[in-house]
Amino acid sequence: MQKKQKTVLTPYLLILPAVLFIGCVMIYPLCKVFYLAFQNYNPTMPFLNGFCGIDNFVKILTTGEFYSALLVSLKWVVSEVGLQLVFGMIVALILNQSFRGRGFFRAMTFVPWAMSGVLTAVLFSLIFNENFGVLNDILRKLGIIKENVAWLANSKTVLGSVVVAELWRGIPFFAISLLAAMQGLSQDIYEAAKVDGCTRFQTFRKITLPLLKNTIVLTTLLRTIWEFNSVDLIYSLTGGGPVGKTTTLSMLIANQALTTNNYGYGSAISVISFFILAIVAVIYIKASGFGKESDE
Amino acid sequence: MKKKFISAILCGVLGISMISGCGSSEGDKESQRQTASKSAADSGDVVEITFWDNYADTIRTELYGKLISQFEEENPGIKVKYVPLPADQAKSKYDVAIQSETTPDCGVTYQYWLNDFIVQDALLPLDDYMSSWDKKDELLETFQNSIKEMSPDGKTYGLAQTVTIPAVWYNTDIFTKADTEIPQSWDEILAAVEKTTDKENGVYGFSIRGGAGSSQQFEQMMYQYSGITEMFDENGNSTINDPAHVEFLDKFAKLYNVYTPESDITNASTEMISAFDSGSAAMIFHNIGSYGQHRDTLGEGKFGALVNLKSIQDTNVIVSNGATTLSVFKNTKHPEETFKFVSWLTEHSADSQFNEKIGQVPCNKEALKDEWVRKSLPIKESADALLDENTKIATLPINVTGYFDLHQNTLAKEFQNVLLGNTTAQEYLDNWASEMTRLKKQYDEKVVQK
Numbered sequence: 051m052q053k054k055q056k057t058v059l060t061p062y063l064l065i066l067p068a069v070l071f072i073g074c075v076m077i078y079p080l081c082k083v084f085y086l087a088f089q090n091y092n093p094t095m096p097f098l099n100g101f102c103g104i105d106n107f108v109k110i111l112t113t114g115e116f117y118s119a120l121l122v123s124l125k126w127v128v129s130e131v132g133l134q135l136v137f138g139m140i141v142a143l144i145l146n147q148s149f150r151g152r153g154f155f156r157a158m159t160f161v162p163w164a165m166s167g168v169l170t171a172v173l174f175s176l177i178f179n180e181n182f183g184v185l186n187d188i189l190r191k192l193g194i195i196k197e198n199v200a201w202l203a204n205s206k207t208v209l210g211s212v213v214v215a216e217l218w219r220g221i222p223f224f225a226i227s228l229l230a231a232m233q234g235l236s237q238d239i240y241e242a243a244k245v246d247g248c249t250r251f252q253t254f255r256k257i258t259l260p261l262l263k264n265t266i267v268l269t270t271l272l273r274t275i276w277e278f279n280s281v282d283l284i285y286s287l288t289g290g291g292p293v294g295k296t297t298t299l300s301m302l303i304a305n306q307a308l309t310t311n312n313y314g315y316g317s318a319i320s321v322i323s324f325f326i327l328a329i330v331a332v333i334y335i336k337a338s339g340f341g342k343e344s345d346e
Numbered sequence: 347m348k349k350k351f352i353s354a355i356l357c358g359v360l361g362i363s364m365i366s367g368c369g370s371s372e373g374d375k376e377s378q379r380q381t382a383s384k385s386a387a388d389s390g391d392v393v394e395i396t397f398w399d400n401y402a403d404t405i406r407t408e409l410y411g412k413l414i415s416q417f418e419e420e421n422p423g424i425k426v427k428y429v430p431l432p433a434d435q436a437k438s439k440y441d442v443a444i445q446s447e448t449t450p451d452c453g454v455t456y457q458y459w460l461n462d463f464i465v466q467d468a469l470l471p472l473d474d475y476m477s478s479w480d481k482k483d484e485l486l487e488t489f490q491n492s493i494k495e496m497s498p499d500g501k502t503y504g505l506a507q508t509v510t511i512p513a514v515w516y517n518t519d520i521f522t523k524a525d526t527e528i529p530q531s532w533d534e535i536l537a538a539v540e541k542t543t544d545k546e547n548g549v550y551g552f553s554i555r556g557g558a559g560s561s562q563q564f565e566q567m568m569y570q571y572s573g574i575t576e577m578f579d580e581n582g583n584s585t586i587n588d589p590a591h592v593e594f595l596d597k598f599a600k601l602y603n604v605y606t607p608e609s610d611i612t613n614a615s616t617e618m619i620s621a622f623d624s625g626s627a628a629m630i631f632h633n634i635g636s637y638g639q640h641r642d643t644l645g646e647g648k649f650g651a652l653v654n655l656k657s658i659q660d661t662n663v664i665v666s667n668g669a670t671t672l673s674v675f676k677n678t679k680h681p682e683e684t685f686k687f688v689s690w691l692t693e694h695s696a697d698s699q700f701n702e703k704i705g706q707v708p709c710n711k712e713a714l715k716d717e718w719v720r721k722s723l724p725i726k727e728s729a730d731a732l733l734d735e736n737t738k739i740a741t742l743p744i745n746v747t748g749y750f751d752l753h754q755n756t757l758a759k760e761f762q763n764v765l766l767g768n769t770t771a772q773e774y775l776d777n778w779a780s781e782m783t784r785l786k787k788q789y790d791e792k793v794v795q796k
Contacts, residue, residue, distance in 0.1 A: 093445055094462040095747055097792040180609040181548060181626055200608035203556075205766070289557060292611045293762045308438055310751040 083324075086317035094311050106318035115294065115302065116319065120326075122209070123278060123298040129213050130220060130277045131270050137217065138224020143254070145225065146232045156229070163222035167282025174215035175287055178202050202288055205295045212296055216283050224269055231265035232258065267340045271331060278327055299323050393683045394425045398440070398453035402430030409703050413696050417687060424683045444468040449675035451684040457493055457668025458744035460503050465747060465793060470674040471501035475685040481693050486709045486732065488739050489669040496668075496745035498793045504671030505692045506709035508701055510633035511664060511728040512566045513651040515640060520549060520628040531656040532571040535629065536597055542628035543605045552601060553627035555618045556611035556765055561757035561778075565742060566665040567631055568594055573657025575740040577782075582790070584743075584782035587775035590658060595764065595771035602765040611762050622649075637724050638705035651724035654731045663738045664731060669709055701725075707732070747793055748785040756781070 090102045110116045145156050162170070177185050178201035186198045201211040235258070243253045259266075281300045284290065290297035290305060297305070299319060307316030399410060407430050414426045429450065431439050437459060443449045444466050455463070463469050476482050489506040497503055514535060521528060524542040529535040539551030555563050565586070569575075572590035579585055602610065607621065619636050621627040623643040640649050654662045672688040674681060690696055698713035700706075707728045708714055714729045731737045743749055757778060763769040 092751075093441055093466055094751070096465055180607055181621075181624075200611075203609040203611045288612060289614075291557060291759065291762060293766065293768070294759060305755065310755040311438075311441060312751070312755070 083317045083320050086314050087321045088318075089314045091314035091317075092311050093313075102314065106315050107322070109315065110318055110322065115297075116299075116322075118294055119297050119299045119302040122294070122296060123300070125209060126213070126280075126298050127274055127277045130216055131273050133213070133217050134220040134224050134273060135266070135270060137221045139228055141221060141225035142228035142232060143258075145229050159225050160222050162219045163226070165219060167219070167280075168286050170215060170219050171283050171286030174211075174218075175202065178211050203292055205292055208288060208292065208295050212284055212287055215287060216277075216280070219283070220273065220277075223273065227265060227269045228262060231262050235261050263338075264340060267335070267338045271334055271340075274330070274334075275327060278323070299326075392423055392425050393680045394427055395452065395678070395680055395684050395687060396427045396429060396450035397687065398436075398450045399428065399430045400436035400440075400454045400456070401433045405704060406430065409700060413691065413699065416696070417690055420690075421683075421686065424687065426687055447677060449677045451678040451680060452672060452674045452688050454507070455504060455671050455673050457489075457496070457504065457506075457671050458742075458750055460493070460671065460673065461496070461498065461745050461747055461793075462750065463673070464497055464499075464503055468676055469503040470676045470678065470681055471499075471503060472505065472674060472685060473502050475682070475689070476502060479685075479689050481689065484694060484710050484712050485692060486711055486714075488732065489666075489709050492666075492668065492739075492741050493671060496741070498745075498789075504669075504673040505688055506669035507672050507692050507697060508670040508704075508706045509666065509709050509728075509732070510635050510670065511653055511666070511707055511731070512563075512570070512631065512633050513653045513724060513728070514629055514631050514655065515622055515636070516629045516650050516652065517622065517625060517627075517644065518648055518650060520625070524628070528650065529652065529655075531658075532567070532594065533658075535652075535655075536601070539601055539605045539629065548626050549628065550607055550621075550626060551605040551628050553613065553618050553621035553630045554598075554602060554606050554610040554765070555613050555615060555631070556602070556762055557617075558614040558758060559753075560613075560761045561753050562667065562742075563631060564595070564598075564761065566667065567598075569665040569740050569742075570655055570663055571657060573659035573661045573663050573738075575663060575738050577740075577743040578786055582783060582786055584779040584786070586782060587772070587779035592771045592775055595775065599764050599767070599771060611765055634724055634728050635704070635706050637722070641705070651727065653724065653727045654737065661738055662731065662734075662736060663740050665740045665742065667742045668744050670706075743782065743786065746782070746785050746789045748788070749782070752781055752785065 087106055088101060088103060090098050090100055090105070092098065141159060145152065145159065165173075177183055180186065180198050180200040180203065183198075183201070185201065186195065189195045190198070199207060201207050239257055239261075240253065243257055248256070278298075279300050280298075281304050284296050284298060284301055285304065288296045290301040300323070303316050303319050303323070306312045306319065397410075397414075399406060407428070410428050410430075414428055418425060440449070440453065440455070440459070440463065444463065449468060460469070485506055486509070489509055490502070493504050493506060494500060494502045514529075516528065520542050521538070524544070526538050526541045527534075529538045535552075541551070543549065543551040554560075568586070568591040571594045572588055574585050574588060574590070577585060607626070609617070610621075613621070615632060615636075618627075618630050619632060619639055622630040622632075623640060625644070634651065634653070637651070653664070657663050672691055674684045674688060678684050691700070692710060694710050694712040697708045697710040698716050698718070701708040701713065702716075702718045705722070705725070707725055708719075711733075713719070714733065719725050719729050760769060760774055760777070764771060764774045
């Protein structure tokens with residue numbers, strides 16, 4: 051009887067360190083954010099600190115900055131994930147072909163992924179600079195523009211410019227993930243398709259794409275979460291400006307909590323963001339039927 | 347069974363000691379501080395104190411290294427550990443340290459941060475230590491008094507080390523080429539902006555700081571223009587929306603994207619200074635601290651600084667956002683040694699060496715008379731203006747809790763809307779005034795009276 055009890059307890063004891071670790075670094079901070087969301091908490095204004103009920107949520111939902119940031123987040127995530135997937139797929143298809151120097155190009159493709167957000171921001175701030183940026187120089191020489199454009203300061207071009215910078219950094223993730231999945235596909239199917247006279251496009255649409263579905267769903271979901279939470283590049287390139295045109299929800303949280311010490315309000319935005327992401331993830335997984343084929 | 351019982355007791359004791367260790371009372375801390383300081387002094391042990399610098403760069407790191415060596419040589423019983431903090435993260439590092447009770451013994455702060463730290467009970471009042479310090483009269487009264495008067499309890503929580511006087515920097519070559527006189531007032535500056543703009547050759551009359559820090563800088567410009575020295579009227583209402591300020595902001599916003607680069611809207615200080623130093627902007631408004639950079643890039647004699655501009659009331663007003671200060675944190679176990687170090691840094695020799703190297707204006711009166719100050723024109727003009735009895739000093743409402751956050755969170759972003767014409771100068775300044783009046787009332791009720 052005693053031996054049986056020991057056997058039952060052993061697995062729990064073995065996973066206890068991991069559970070404690072996750073509890074300390076994930077569960078506790080998460081609970082703290084939920085707790086702070088219902089507090090007025092600003093260390094520099096201790097006289098106002100204390101329980102405030104749902105005041106933070108009411109303030110968030112009744113001010114324009116939240117909806118504006120949500121809209122920017124939506125544009126940011128959809129354009130980033132969509133474009134990165136398309137370009138990543140193109141790069142993966144090219145790198146899946148046999149050609150000389152393929153190993154070198156595969157390695158080079160991964161380089162932007164290894165770049166830090168701040169370094170990427172420095173590179174692109176030089177490229178997009180109004181006065182000495184290389185982009186304006188090229189466009190002027192080609193006769194496309196007559197006057198220099200302030201890519202990162204013009205409210206019409208700023209979001210597109212930051213999207214391009216992040217796109218450059220994000221393509222390798224899709225390219226490498228899709229390439230790895232492509233290499234795991236059986237060549238027999240492709241040979242059969244060739245025998246049946248399928249064109250390259252038909253092969254891609256009817257064979258490659260369906261077989262990559264699970265990888266596409268997983269990578270787009272992961273990337274959606276990462277892009278939604280992404281701050282580094284936007285923070286370094288524009289700081290969320292001008293006039294909030296690049297202020298995503300994550301930027302808004304960073305500004306509230308880190309710059310102005312408004313931890314209660316910032317935590318409340320985090321809680322709303324958490325639920326938005328959770329709902330989107332569940333709907334996306336359900337709608338895409340992720341993992342169903344493998345279960346069957 | 348016995349083993350289990352002993353284990354449980356030990357765990358209980360350990361747990362209680364951990365919990366009790368987290369919450370020692372203020373009286374305990376004071377007692378520990380005195381005991382630690384006294385025992386270190388009595389035993390002749392070397393005391394180590396930690397010093398945080400709020401503006402890490404290679405020049406300052408090297409400079410502080412040199413100064414600390416001199417101090418340690420003069421005070422063999424004290425060792426100083428220097429920790430440079432990146433400028434843009436320094437405030438949040440201090441805030442986190444205060445919350446987690448891991449503050450250094452002392453550090454470089456800005457006067458406009460002090461009240462945020464004071465309300466968190468993080469700083470040590472220095473009045474008692476100053477009373478027995480024989481060099482205290484060397485400090486510029488204007489700033490030292492302002493530090494004392496602006497604290498909620500009227501105590502001194504910092505020693506003024508450096509003062510950052512705002513200035514309009516102008517490029518002499520561009521002015522000569524445009525055949526334009528050096529302006530002496532803001533109206534003349536606005537006229538000169540148009541004359542010195544030469545877009546075809548990539549030269550703009552002015553580069554505006556439209557990004558981080560924009561509203562704080564513009565606040566200085568507006569008060570310098572109007573000559574108003576009081577931030578609040580007798581009823582406690584903010585004076586920021588005075589008609590003169592509205593008029594000035596209106597005129598200034600119209601310069602944007604006509605006589606300034608479009609990218610100015612996101613400019614922080616670095617980009618603005620770069621525009622001036624690269625010769626693409628004839629003028630910028632920035633404090634005297636960028637003198638070294640202009641000297642190194644444009645060369646001495648190729649630029650000048652307008653420190654003492656005439657206001658529309660025909661007065662000379664320096665609008666200050668306070669001094670750079672040296673503060674001692676309450677958690678220090680060695681307050682006497684720490685005060686010795688920070689006060690030493692503000693004494694003639696150290697303050698002079700420090701400010702000469704970084705091209706700033708010292709807050710030590712003796713240092714202001716040094717030869718290097720006389721030789722460097724912008725610093726000399728600043729020093730002369732500070733020592734001139736006719737110069738009025740208007741200090742921004744940096745003591746009002748929430749002032750800094752208001753600028754960071756709301757005013758800087760809204761300033762961009764003014765530049766783009768989405769918000770009028772009147773609307774912007776009315777909102778600003780209303781928020782400042784509210785914050786001042788809150789400060790008086792919750793902080794000062796308390």
